[in-house]
Amino acid sequence: MATDFxxxxxxxxxxxxxxxxxxSRSDDLQYVDDPEYLDFFAIFFANVITKLGKKLNFRxxxxxxxIVFFRRFYIKNSYCETDxxxxxxxxxxxxxxxxxxxxxxxxxxxxxxxxxSQQPYGVKYFPSDNSKLxxxxxxxxxxxxxxxxxxxxxxxxxxxxxxESSNDLQTEAGEVGVGVDDGPRYWGSGDGQLELxxxxxxxxxxxxxxxxxxxxxxxxxxxxxxxxxxxxxxxLHGPTRELLQQQSHSVxxxxxxxxxxRSSRQSSxxxxxxxxxxxxxxxxxxxxxxxxxPLVATIxxxxxxxxxxxxxxxxxSDLVDSARGTFYGHASAQTQSGGSHSGVSTPVESLDxxxxxxxxTPTFLLQVLTRMxxxxxxxxxxxxxxxxxxxxxxxxxxxxxx
Amino acid sequence: MHEEWSHTLLQSDPMRFYRAKRDRLHQAVTSKYTILGFxxxxxxxxxxxxxxxxxxxQIHAIKKFKPDKEGDVVTYTGISQSAIREIALNREMSHExxxxxxxxxxxxxxxxxxxxxxxxxxxQVIHHxxxxxxxxxxxxxxxxxxxxxxxxxxxxxxxxILHRDLKPANILITASGVVKIGDLGLARLIYQPLxxxxxxxxxxxxxxxxxxxxLLGAKHYNKAVDCWAIGCVFAxxxxxxxxxxxxxxxxxxKKNVPFQRDQLLKIFEVLGTPTEKDWSGLKDMPEYQxxxxxxxxxxxxAEWCQTRIRSQQGYDxxxxxFAYDPDKRLTAKEALAHKWFQEDLRPTRNVFFPVSAHHxxxxxxITQDEAPSMMGMPAPTQAQTLSQVPLGHGQAQGQHLSxxxxxxxxxxxxxxxxxxxxxxxxxxxxxxxxxxxxxARKKPRxx
Numbered sequence: 130m131a132t133d134f135x136x137x138x139x140x141x142x143x144x145x146x147x148x149x150x151x152x153s154r155s156d157d158l159q160y161v162d163d164p165e166y167l168d169f170f171a172i173f174f175a176n177v178i179t180k181l182g183k184k185l186n187f188r189x190x191x192x193x194x195x196i197v198f199f200r201r202f203y204i205k206n207s208y209c210e211t212d213x214x215x216x217x218x219x220x221x222x223x224x225x226x227x228x229x230x231x232x233x234x235x236x237x238x239x240x241x242x243x244x245x246s247q248q249p250y251g252v253k254y255f256p257s258d259n260s261k262l263x264x265x266x267x268x269x270x271x272x273x274x275x276x277x278x279x280x281x282x283x284x285x286x287x288x289x290x291x292x293e294s295s296n297d298l299q300t301e302a303g304e305v306g307v308g309v310d311d312g313p314r315y316w317g318s319g320d321g322q323l324e325l326x327x328x329x330x331x332x333x334x335x336x337x338x339x340x341x342x343x344x345x346x347x348x349x350x351x352x353x354x355x356x357x358x359x360x361x362x363x364x365l366h367g368p369t370r371e372l373l374q375q376q377s378h379s380v381x382x383x384x385x386x387x388x389x390x391r392s393s394r395q396s397s398x399x400x401x402x403x404x405x406x407x408x409x410x411x412x413x414x415x416x417x418x419x420x421x422x423p424l425v426a427t428i429x430x431x432x433x434x435x436x437x438x439x440x441x442x443x444x445x446s447d448l449v450d451s452a453r454g455t456f457y458g459h460a461s462a463q464t465q466s467g468g469s470h471s472g473v474s475t476p477v478e479s480l481d482x483x484x485x486x487x488x489x490t491p492t493f494l495l496q497v498l499t500r501m502x503x504x505x506x507x508x509x510x511x512x513x514x515x516x517x518x519x520x521x522x523x524x525x526x527x528x529x530x531x
Numbered sequence: 532m533h534e535e536w537s538h539t540l541l542q543s544d545p546m547r548f549y550r551a552k553r554d555r556l557h558q559a560v561t562s563k564y565t566i567l568g569f570x571x572x573x574x575x576x577x578x579x580x581x582x583x584x585x586x587x588x589q590i591h592a593i594k595k596f597k598p599d600k601e602g603d604v605v606t607y608t609g610i611s612q613s614a615i616r617e618i619a620l621n622r623e624m625s626h627e628x629x630x631x632x633x634x635x636x637x638x639x640x641x642x643x644x645x646x647x648x649x650x651x652x653x654x655q656v657i658h659h660x661x662x663x664x665x666x667x668x669x670x671x672x673x674x675x676x677x678x679x680x681x682x683x684x685x686x687x688x689x690x691x692i693l694h695r696d697l698k699p700a701n702i703l704i705t706a707s708g709v710v711k712i713g714d715l716g717l718a719r720l721i722y723q724p725l726x727x728x729x730x731x732x733x734x735x736x737x738x739x740x741x742x743x744x745x746l747l748g749a750k751h752y753n754k755a756v757d758c759w760a761i762g763c764v765f766a767x768x769x770x771x772x773x774x775x776x777x778x779x780x781x782x783x784x785k786k787n788v789p790f791q792r793d794q795l796l797k798i799f800e801v802l803g804t805p806t807e808k809d810w811s812g813l814k815d816m817p818e819y820q821x822x823x824x825x826x827x828x829x830x831x832x833a834e835w836c837q838t839r840i841r842s843q844q845g846y847d848x849x850x851x852x853f854a855y856d857p858d859k860r861l862t863a864k865e866a867l868a869h870k871w872f873q874e875d876l877r878p879t880r881n882v883f884f885p886v887s888a889h890h891x892x893x894x895x896x897i898t899q900d901e902a903p904s905m906m907g908m909p910a911p912t913q914a915q916t917l918s919q920v921p922l923g924h925g926q927a928q929g930q931h932l933s934x935x936x937x938x939x940x941x942x943x944x945x946x947x948x949x950x951x952x953x954x955x956x957x958x959x960x961x962x963x964x965x966x967x968x969x970x971a972r973k974k975p976r977x978x
């Protein structure tokens with residue numbers, strides 16, 4: 130089971146297509162002003178879970194499982210009909226148990242209450258009664274169809290790059306199984322290994338962390354996300370990219386370019402500690418994998434659009450384990466991204482008026498959510514009159530578009 | 532407009548409509564199954580025999596986890612780690628020799644796990660042979676039972692799952708003679724663990740089946756603990772009584788794990804006192820000094836096997852399953868490839884194939900639930916019939932059953948206060964007789 134992804138509940142029941150995802154948001158789309166806000170929700174709530182998870186001393190994998198539970202829950206439910214904060218607490222509570230890192234329900238309630246009551250959330254109503262969380266756990270587990278074993282890309286990353294627990298990745302050093310013999314790769318792609326410098330590997334790891342800010346974990350098998358993250362890391366990590374370029378240049382036999390590059394590589398490689406090693410042919414490595422490269426390219430596109438969206442999401446630009454910085458540096462050729470991120474404290478109103486908002490802050494998103502939920506509630510309360518009180522935003526948008 | 536009240540509702544009961552929707556769509560257990568009777572009870576809850584209301588009318592065993600109570604009020608207190616494990620693992624598994632989970636129903640603060648039904652279990656078969664037939668289990672039947680058991684364990688281990696509670700009561704057999712490993716309540720995934728195994732559960736495996744490395748206080752252990760347990764089950768099937776029937780030393784008030792002197796002695800009496808030649812890691816075991824103070828014994832396993840296993844290859848298999856050094860112990864896969872299974876007579880798919888009809892073990896006994904509040908009462912006519920089943924039979928073996936089923940985590944119980952809930956089977960006929968002690972249900976679970 131742990132080795133057989135293809136026989137897993139994850140593969141059999143929880144990889145969905147875009148159509149299903151769209152369908153699952155149909156109710157929310159009726160209540161949201163701009164569909165894009167729902168994409169911001171995906172980032173926002175993943176951040177909330179990550180931060181709460183850190184408060185609970187969760188490892189990255191536990192946090193990732195909690196986020197997957199959250200996403201799976203919202204395949205079946207809508208934001209406007211639920212309270213995401215209690216759902217988040219339940220997801221963390223169940224993920225802790227499912228990943229053998231249990232948190233006592235009292236601590237869970239206390240941490241969640243304290244954390245959610247702070248800014249920017251200001252949720253004062255989170256129940257102090259343990260049984261409320263336990264009740265939500267019940268509904269959550271039922272909505273998850275009791276499928277509590279989740280596969281993550283981290284394992285593929287580790288097995289492809291053969292990083293042992295001895296490495297210095299401070300964030301996830303303990304994540305590697307100790308003394309556990311590795312089975313064959315469940316997606317059966319031979320046994321080649323990618324030799325990446327540690328910081329390129331760390332970049333791939335951060336990209337994987339970032340994919341949880343979107344629905345990618347519902348759309349694609351984890352090993353494809355891992356390979357895409359590696360692919361992006363190879364392309365985006367400076368020294369590694371240079372290696373890659375060298376390789377392609379040497380194929381074209383253009384010695385003119387290679388000599389200045391080599392010198393630049395030497396200067397950077399001393400710190401990377403792989404100076405002596407003959408460089409690996411990355412292109413050949415990816416080509417040899419038994420997976421669809423066009424699919425990897427598609428996923429890469431989706432990851433890049435996530436970063437594009439995320440750039441307009443204004444919250445803590447100092448997230449440590451994210452690869453955002455790398456992407457802004459390359460994608461939008463900005464040397465400093467700090468300028469655009471200082472708007473965290475911008476009054477929400479300024480975003481909401483005449484000029485179409487280009488970004489979103491947590492406070493703004495919370496207001497959007499509250500409005501959606503209040504409107505949905507009014508509609509349900511007045512359902513008998515048959516006339517919706519709230520305007521169907523989807524209809525409104527369609528009409529506006531003519 | 533209406534914002535004030537909706538705002539208030541969002542604050543006071545934010546999930547009201549979600550709950551209403553979910554409750555409306557919920558299909559009740561009793562709308563899907565007819566409860567035929569009660570099978571057994573244990574620390575975690577009760578097991579019922581039930582028939583599906585679907586046209587196929589399949590028989591199932593429904594394990595109902597005991598809801599937590601505060602006084603008389605049933606409240607939600609969070610799903611136990613053990614239930615989460617059992618659910619999470621069972622949802623992923625599919626193997627002929629592992630009990631299949633059909634579905635899980637979460638209803639009214641209780642968890643119902645619906646399993647395929649198994650008519651027999653190893654404990655019941657042992658009891659049937661020792662008490663009713665008073666003969667040994669034919670060696671071909673013995674071989675088939677162990678073969679299928681190993682086959683299931685190879686599957687679990689290849690999926691990186693440790694069972695950690697293999698014992699006769701947890702190993703089931705269907706009416707068609709197929710062995711099914713049950714009760715994954717203590718099982719754990721060991722693939723890339725985020726926590727060391729020791730951190731979660733201080734004590735694992737029922738004492739009689741507990742491997743020497745665990746008894747000597749090892750903090751790190753592996754699949755080999757399951758293989759030791761299989762050796763014990765093998766020996767018990769062959770001799771019809773537990774091979775190492777030691778008394779368990781209980782956790783003290785500070786929940787320190789005590790030195791299991793008696794259990795180790797029982798093992799040494801048969802296998803001899805281990806030496807560093809057998810087991811190079813022996814002197815590093817936390818309880819090594821305690822162990823050195825025990826009397827020493829020579830190895831008498833060959834002698835023990837002579838009358839009981841009656842096959843050189845069979846002896847060789849059990850000897851290797853009882854290797855003291857976990858690293859030298861046979862793995863499930865190696866055991867499955869052992870020559871004993873290739874020797875005539877070979878194992879059969881229906882373990883009862885060579886057994887004449889009048890020697891077959893009886894059907895699992897079901898009774899009227901003694902705690903009807905746990906689930907809807909069976910239909911009145913049924914209840915009447917069931918209540919006439921005499922209970923004396925169960926009492927006779929009460930001692931054996933309750934000893935067997937002392938769940939290793941229930942350290943504070945008195946011996947014999949727990950009935951096995953080990954499995955869907957819960958350990959054979961009438962095992963509920965051991966479960967009447969109220970104390971049995973209040974035991975805290977460690978970890």
